[in-house]
Amino acid sequence: MSSDSQSTYAVLCELLQPFNTAGVSLQPTTDISTDLNIDSVSVMDFVMEVEDRFDIDIPLNVLSETRTLNDLVSVVEARAGKGK
Amino acid sequence: MVDLLEKHRPIAERHARMLAAGANAVGLTIDKILSPTRALINGRETILAGTNNYMGITLDPDCIAAGQKAMAEFGTGTTGSRIANGSYAMHRELENTLAKFLGRKHCIVFTTGYQANLGMMAGLAGPKDTIYLDADSHASIYDGCTLSGAKLVRFRHNDASDLDKRLARGEDEGGRLVVLEGIYSMLGDRAPLSDFIEVKRKHGFQLLVDDAHSFGVLGPNGRGLGDEAGLDAEVDFVVGTFSKSVGAIGGFGAGDHPLFETIRYATRAYMFTASPSPASVATSLAAIRKLAAEPERRERLARNSKRLLDGFRGLGLETGCDQVSPVVAVKCADEPSTIAMWNALLEAGVYVNIALPPGTPGRMCLLRCSVSAAHSSDDIDRIIELFGKVVAQGAPRLAAAS
Ligand SMILES: Cc1ncc(COP(=O)(O)O)c(C=O)c1O
Numbered sequence: 001m002s003s004d005s006q007s008t009y010a011v012l013c014e015l016l017q018p019f020n021t022a023g024v025s026l027q028p029t030t031d032i033s034t035d036l037n038i039d040s041v042s043v044m045d046f047v048m049e050v051e052d053r054f055d056i057d058i059p060l061n062v063l064s065e066t067r068t069l070n071d072l073v074s075v076v077e078a079r080a081g082k083g084k
Numbered sequence: 085m086v087d088l089l090e091k092h093r094p095i096a097e098r099h100a101r102m103l104a105a106g107a108n109a110v111g112l113t114i115d116k117i118l119s120p121t122r123a124l125i126n127g128r129e130t131i132l133a134g135t136n137n138y139m140g141i142t143l144d145p146d147c148i149a150a151g152q153k154a155m156a157e158f159g160t161g162t163t164g165s166r167i168a169n170g171s172y173a174m175h176r177e178l179e180n181t182l183a184k185f186l187g188r189k190h191c192i193v194f195t196t197g198y199q200a201n202l203g204m205m206a207g208l209a210g211p212k213d214t215i216y217l218d219a220d221s222h223a224s225i226y227d228g229c230t231l232s233g234a235k236l237v238r239f240r241h242n243d244a245s246d247l248d249k250r251l252a253r254g255e256d257e258g259g260r261l262v263v264l265e266g267i268y269s270m271l272g273d274r275a276p277l278s279d280f281i282e283v284k285r286k287h288g289f290q291l292l293v294d295d296a297h298s299f300g301v302l303g304p305n306g307r308g309l310g311d312e313a314g315l316d317a318e319v320d321f322v323v324g325t326f327s328k329s330v331g332a333i334g335g336f337g338a339g340d341h342p343l344f345e346t347i348r349y350a351t352r353a354y355m356f357t358a359s360p361s362p363a364s365v366a367t368s369l370a371a372i373r374k375l376a377a378e379p380e381r382r383e384r385l386a387r388n389s390k391r392l393l394d395g396f397r398g399l400g401l402e403t404g405c406d407q408v409s410p411v412v413a414v415k416c417a418d419e420p421s422t423i424a425m426w427n428a429l430l431e432a433g434v435y436v437n438i439a440l441p442p443g444t445p446g447r448m449c450l451l452r453c454s455v456s457a458a459h460s461s462d463d464i465d466r467i468i469e470l471f472g473k474v475v476a477q478g479a480p481r482l483a484a485a486s
Binding site for chain 1: 230236237441445
């Protein structure tokens with residue numbers, strides 16, 4: 001991971017903590033839904049926090065193909081980089 | 085081989101925990117309906133406060149007679165879709181009557197409200213378009229949006245400024261559809277329509293309101309949220325259902341757009357399913373005429389809703405919203421205590437809905453009441469009394485409640 005990606009990853013982990021009620025230890029390869037055992041609405045609520053923090057939109061269609069924290073780092077960087 | 089159903093084991097375990105704590109809160113058997121507000125459940129006469137039977141119209145003699153006549157004359161089913169197998173004159177009559185009730189040029193009837201949302205979202209938006217939907221939207225809206233293939237952007241519940249921000253950020257190439265609900269089914273709150281209309285004037289989009297819980301209920305003419313807010317003309321499309329205030333089954337989409345009728349030939353939820361049965365169409369038609377002719381039903385519903393809200397507030401309960409609404413939800417602490425209180429209420433003679441995550445906003449656990457115009461003041465007072473005994477004291481008091 002580049003240092004930019006490292007810091008994006010750290011922010012995502014911080015935003016995810018309130019939803020990680022089972023206290024699973026987070027890895028870049030953690031599957032946000034199945035490994036953390038959180039429901040689809042909570043995943044969308046988490047992503048809304050991410051959208052606010054980075055001032056981007058992550059359409060639900062994109063989200064349905066995003067599984068791991070690493071995937072989400074790529075999505076955030078692509079969207080933030082494009083300024084959208 | 086991977087067993088397909090294995091992934092549902094956690095659901096089975098959660099359901100077993102619910103059954104161990106009492107009755108089946110997500111599949112209760114009602115043995116006999118005694119009136120719009122009374123049923124026999126487990127051999128006990130029970131007040132119904134979780135039916136969505138807002139107008140108490142399900143046992144209206146005129147509606148029943150209309151349904152019986154239609155069934156006798158036109159049969160038990162239509163055996164096909166209106167595209168492939170033709171419309172009955174009564175389908176058109178229902179659409180025309182409904183369009184007039186709504187003050188709209190066009191109306192399309194669907195077989196259920198769920199299908200109306202599938203059909204309208206997918207009929208309006210396509211893969212090049214963007215749908216902006218409220219975070220707390222009903223599952224049928226989410227499913228319709230997914231089916232449309234449009235880009236889907238979710239905005240914070242009832243937050244017009246969040247929508248504003250997202251519209252400003254978006255570089256959408258195609259059309260934009262914004263979807264709101266008149267009354268949200270879980271918490272009973274309404275969309276702040278005038279705030280959203282301001283955003284509409286600024287950015288330009290087409291607006292759809294799902295009036296599933298507000299059709300027949302809100303506004304001087306009972307048309308729904310736009311009618312209540314005096315902003316009907318700003319709402320491009322409305323969706324609704326016959327399963328609540330109309331007391332039947334079916335759904336509709338309506339609007340004034342000159343191309344509106346083409347949705348029939350462009351949306352699969354209309355084309356590839358059987359049309360509503362004669363009895364359903366005839367009872368819906370009779371009920372809508374009653375809703376138009378008897379505004380006192382809406383007034384009674386509003387009075388009962390206020391009485392229940394005030395009563396719950398007096399008990400210090402935290403309700404889903406603070407506006408008068410026929411949906412009155414009480415926020416509870418956690419799943420086990422909510423299930424225990426739901427059972428205690430049922431044992432004491434009142435049936436309400438249980439609403440648990442992920443079907444609720446913000447992972448809330450709710451005991452949800454829906455008020456009916458057919459409830460008497462005594463019914464409402466009894467519901468308040470039982471919530472006082474069972475819920476306000478923070479723990480189920482089975483014995484004390486009876
Ligand atoms: C907001 C909303 N939209 C649509 C529907 C679907 O209506 P129906 O029961 O007719 O399928 C419902 C209720 O079930 C609802 O609450």
